[in-house]
Every structure is written in structure tokens, then in C-alpha cells.
Amino acid sequence: xxxxxxxxxxxxxxxxxxxxxxxxxxxxxxxxxxxxxxxxxxxxxxxxxxxxxxxxxxxxxxxxxxxxxxxxxxxxxxxxxxxxxxxxxxxxxxxxxxxxxxxxxxxxxxxxxxxxxxxxxxxxxxxxxxxxxxxxxxxxxxxxxxxxxxxxxxxxxxxxxxxxxxxxxxxxxxxxxxxxxxxxxxxxxxxxxxxxxxxxxxxxxxxxxxxxxxxxxxxxxxxxxxxxxxxxxxxxxxxxxxxxxxxxxxxxxxxxxxxxxxxxxxxxxxxxxxxxxxxxxxxxxxxxxxxxxxxxxxxxxxxxxxxxxxxxxxxxxxxxxxxxxxxxxxxxxxxxxxxxxxxxxxxxxxxxxxxxxxxxxxxxxxxxxxxxxxxxxxxxxxxxxxxxxxxxxxxxxxxxxxxxxxxxxxxxxxxxxxxxxxxxxxxxx
Numbered sequence: 001x002x003x004x005x006x007x008x009x010x011x012x013x014x015x016x017x018x019x020x021x022x023x024x025x026x027x028x029x030x031x032x033x034x035x036x037x038x039x040x041x042x043x044x045x046x047x048x049x050x051x052x053x054x055x056x057x058x059x060x061x062x063x064x065x066x067x068x069x070x071x072x073x074x075x076x077x078x079x080x081x082x083x084x085x086x087x088x089x090x091x092x093x094x095x096x097x098x099x100x101x102x103x104x105x106x107x108x109x110x111x112x113x114x115x116x117x118x119x120x121x122x123x124x125x126x127x128x129x130x131x132x133x134x135x136x137x138x139x140x141x142x143x144x145x146x147x148x149x150x151x152x153x154x155x156x157x158x159x160x161x162x163x164x165x166x167x168x169x170x171x172x173x174x175x176x177x178x179x180x181x182x183x184x185x186x187x188x189x190x191x192x193x194x195x196x197x198x199x200x201x202x203x204x205x206x207x208x209x210x211x212x213x214x215x216x217x218x219x220x221x222x223x224x225x226x227x228x229x230x231x232x233x234x235x236x237x238x239x240x241x242x243x244x245x246x247x248x249x250x251x252x253x254x255x256x257x258x259x260x261x262x263x264x265x266x267x268x269x270x271x272x273x274x275x276x277x278x279x280x281x282x283x284x285x286x287x288x289x290x291x292x293x294x295x296x297x298x299x300x301x302x303x304x305x306x307x308x309x310x311x312x313x314x315x316x317x318x319x320x321x322x323x324x325x326x327x328x329x330x331x332x333x334x335x336x337x338x339x340x341x342x343x344x345x346x347x348x349x350x351x352x353x354x355x356x357x358x359x360x361x362x363x364x365x366x367x368x369x370x371x372x373x374x375x376x377x378x379x380x381x382x383x384x385x386x387x388x389x390x391x392x393x394x395x396x397x398x399x400x401x402x403x404x405x406x407x408x409x410x411x412x413x414x415x416x417x418x419x420x421x422x423x424x425x426x427x428x429x
Contacts (some may be wrong), residue, residue: 010405019223020143022235023072037070044070045142048089048199056085064089066416079129082426085164090141092126092426093237095178100359101256103180104369113363116263119428125267127170127178128423130221131239132244138163139424143222146209146242147421153388153412156247156422157271163424168267170425172251172260175391176365178237178258179403183371187232191242192219193393193401198242198373204228206243207274210395210418217395217418219243230403241377242401244421245390249274251364253408255324256383257337258284260324260364267427276386276412284366286323288358296323299361300406301383302352303327307340315338319381321351321367329383335385336411343380347372365391365404377402380409388412394419 015097017038018030030038032341044067051057067089068081081089097115100108111121128141134148139159151159160169182188190198198204202407204227206219222238229236234344250266252259259281263271266280273280280292283298291298302325305317309332316329319342331342347368351357361367367378376402377393393401410417 001178010039010042014038014232016144017041018074021071021079021233022076023226025233034074036187037074038151039134040066040070041074042099044089049142051147052088052140053413055136056089057136061361063087075374077236080126082126084167086136086138088135088138088140090139090424091128091143092141093126093235094124094126095174097121097123098177099159100121100363101301103184104175104363104371105184112173112177113263113360114171114177115160117265117267121428122264125174125264126238126426127174128424128425129237131244131421132159132423133221134159139422141423144207144220146218147221148417149210149218149244149421150415151420151422152415153247154271154279155415157249159272159422160424162272166268166426167424169247169249170423171264171266172248172389172391173264173266173364174190174425175240175246175248176363178240179365179376180363180369180371182230182403185231187333188375188403189228189230189232189236189241191224191228191239191393191401192272192395193242193397194397195395198224198228199398201227212396219395239404240392241405242393242395242397243393244394244419245405245407246392247420248389248391251366251384251389252281253301253387254281254293255379255385256300256302256328256381258292258301258321258361259293260284260366262290262292267425268429274412284358284361284364286355286358288360299323299357300325301342301381303329303342303383307331311337313338315341315343317342318344319349319383321349321357321361321381323352326381329382331383337385338382338410338414341380341382343378346375346376346379346402346406347374349379365406370406372404374399375402379405380407382408387410390420
């Protein structure tokens with residue numbers, strides 16, 4: 001490596017890289033080899049961004065091997081660099097396989113659905129450390145970038161899968177496993193939930209990249225403190241809470257019915273698997289199984305408050321889980337529009353009397369378990385039309401944002417938001 005930096009700008013970038021990928025506790029500061037690794041990271045990331053801007057792509061040629069070594073060395077192996085089919089890098093966090101007992105306690109040693117693939121399981125899944133920016137129709141996990149905005153759910157899938165085999169949109173199952181890990185380990189992440197800062201800790205701020213009037217609505221990826229990472233450590237996944245909601249793969253409401261693509265197999269299917277009429281989508285039943293759309297005993301979102309045909313975006317009532325829908329939040333013809341909705345804090349979502357919610361639904365983060373609190377954000381749903389799940393919160397969420405925040409709010413083709421992002425994941429096939 002031996003990259004020698006002298007000017008103040010490069011020294012600043014070195015300090016940033018040291019902070020971002022390692023915790024330096026020594027009174028004498030970082031060791032010489034740590035400074036060298038940080039110099040390499042800052043220089044190679046600058047090169048990657050420049051190449052993306054200039055459309056200068058080549059097949060994998062080892063150009064970023066030293067970046068990979070530096071990131072892995074400073075993070076103790078918790079972070080790595082993966083290249084796509086253009087040879088361009090993304091900073092990734094490796095998540096080792098987790099069992100149900102690891103995340104929820106108890107004696108159930110079954111593998112969490114997020115890691116199950118083709119009736120087996122994967123030892124590790126890699127997820128973008130940062131909310132993705134986009135270049136040449138591909139998503140990239142790079143720090144200090146303005147994340148991509150104004151795109152559809154299908155765009156998010158295309159940005160992810162076009163990177164090559166094994167790349168995919170982060171699944172809802174994996175998001176839910178990370179959320180459970182955070183709750184169990186006492187590291188619920190904060191984030192940009194208060195217009196550039198954390199509403200829970202106003203001194204925690206990111207670097208603004210997007211504005212709503214005179215107020216910062218969006219901050220640069222990874223620019224917040226370590227408490228905005230999922231493990232409260234430099235090695236963690238950044239910005240899961242606040243900044244922007246994120247499209248996730250494999251969970252939706254279809255005419256009010258809760259549907260998922262079973263287990264973690266949403267990782268490997270092509271875009272056709274996510275089509276509205278795809279047979280991969282399965283209803284979740286009250287006895288913890290999967291069923292075809294429209295079968296009896298599937299779980300649905302209902303309300304005690306009758307809906308209306310008002311075309312405005314407006315709150316109708318409070319949601320709960322049921323096996324039938326008695327009250328639609330909207331009764332007009334435009335079922336893919338944004339009219340009446342239901343909401344409550346995620347931790348306060350309930351089921352109709354006598355209905356026991358199966359553990360599978362909790363493992364998929366669609367219903368609270370005993371560890372959930374109001375800090376985990378809100379649940380929002382429209383029980384008409386197709387509604388794709390987004391999670392986490394946005395820059396103006398305040399107390400409504402959280403690691404379990406779940407919105408079934410928008411149709412898949414909605415592309416008008418500056419507050420919805422995404423992140424790629426990768427699994428070796």
C-alpha cells in the first residue's frame with residue numbers, strides 16, 4: 001500500500017476512515033499501520049467514486065484488493081469489500097447465520113428464515129453497510145454519499161439484481177432478524193429522525209445532503225455517530241433507522257392480506273418472482289403456515305373504523321390482525337392510490353380477540369414480540385390494493401421512526417418520494 005498523505009484534506013479523510021471502521025482507544029492515537037490502512041481506504045473510495053462518475057468500468061482486475069484488505073483489517077473482519085460484475089466495490093457487513101434462540105431466547109434451534117435457502121441455509125449473508133447510491137443502474141454501498149431517491153420497488157430490485165449472481169434487494173426477513181438482534185443486545189440504533197439529527201439525542205447529527213425548505217431532511221450515508229449503527233460500533237450497518245424508509249423484498253399486503261415469499265428464498269429469484277401476480281407470494285395463516293392467496297384463515301389487516309371514499313391521504317383508524325376484513329380503509333375505485341390508512345405504534349399492534357399470532361409472523365417482523373417498545377416505531381397500513389413494505393423511518397419521523405417501523409403505505413410503482421431508499425445484499429450461490 002504505502003500511500004503517503006500530507007495535505008490537510010487527506011488527513012481529514014484519514015481521520016474519518018479511522019473513525020468509520022475502527023475504534024481507536026490508545027492514548028497515543030492510531031498505530032502507523034492503522035493510519036496507512038485508513039489512507040488506503042480514503043484514497044480507494046475516492047477512486048471508486050471518480051470511476052463511477054466517469055463511467056470508467058472494467059472487469060474485476062484486483063484494482064480494489066487493497067481496499068478490501070484495509071477495510072477488513074481496520075474492522076476486524078466485520079466489514080468487507082465485494083465487487084460486482086463491473087469490478088466496482090461496495091462496503092458490506094457480513095451477518096453470520098442466526099438461530100431462533102439466538103435472537104429471541106428459548107430452546108428453538110431452528111435457523112431464522114432469513115438464512116434459509118433451497119431447504120438448506122447459508123452461513124453468512126452480506127448486507128450493504130450504507131444505504132445505496134446508484135450508478136449505471138446498479139446500487140453501491142459507499143460512505144458519505146447522498147442515497148438514491150425517487151424510484152419504484154421494481155427499480156430497487158433491478159438496481160440490486162443487475163450487479164450479478166447472488167446480488168439482491170435486502171429482504172424483509174433479514175431486516176427483521178437484524179432488528180431482533182438489536183433488541184436482544186440492547187443496541188437499538190438511533191438515526192436521522194429529527195430533520196438532520198436524532199430526535200432522541202439532538203446532539204447526534206449527520207451531514208445534510210437533502211433539504212425540505214430550510215431544514216435538512218436527508219444526510220450523507222454513514223455520516224452519523226456509531227449509535228446510528230445497528231451494533232453501536234464502527235463495524236455496524238448504518239442508518240437503518242431514519243434518514244429514509246427502505247424498500248425490502250418479500251413482504252407485502254395484497255388487498256389487506258399479509259403475504260410473504262417464504263423463508264429467505266426471495267434472495268435468489270429474478271424480478272418475475274416479485275410481480276403482483278407471482279405465485280411465489282404466499283399468505284400467512286393463523287396456524288403459522290403459508291397458503292395461496294384467498295385461502296381461508298390467512299392473516300389480514302382490519303379495523304373497527306369503517307373507511308370512506310374520500311380521495312385524500314388521511315388517517316382512518318387503528319389496525320389489528322384478523323382472519324377477515326370487515327372494514328376497508330377506502331371504499332372508492334382507485335385502489336392503488338393513497339387515500340385512507342391505519343396506524344399505531346408497532347409495539348401496540350394487536351390481534352382480534354381469540355386469535356393467537358404464530359411465531360413465524362413475529363420472526364418476519366410483521367407483529368411485535370414481547371421485546372418491542374414504542375421506540376421501535378410505528379405500523380401503517382392500507383388494506384386495499386397491493387402495498388409493498390418499507391421499513392425504518394425517514395428524516396422527519398421523530399418518534400414514529402424505529403428499527404421495527406413497518407409501512408404498507410405505497411404501491412410498487414410509487415416513485416415520487418425523496419424519503420424511500422434501499423440497500424443491496426449478497427449471498428454466495
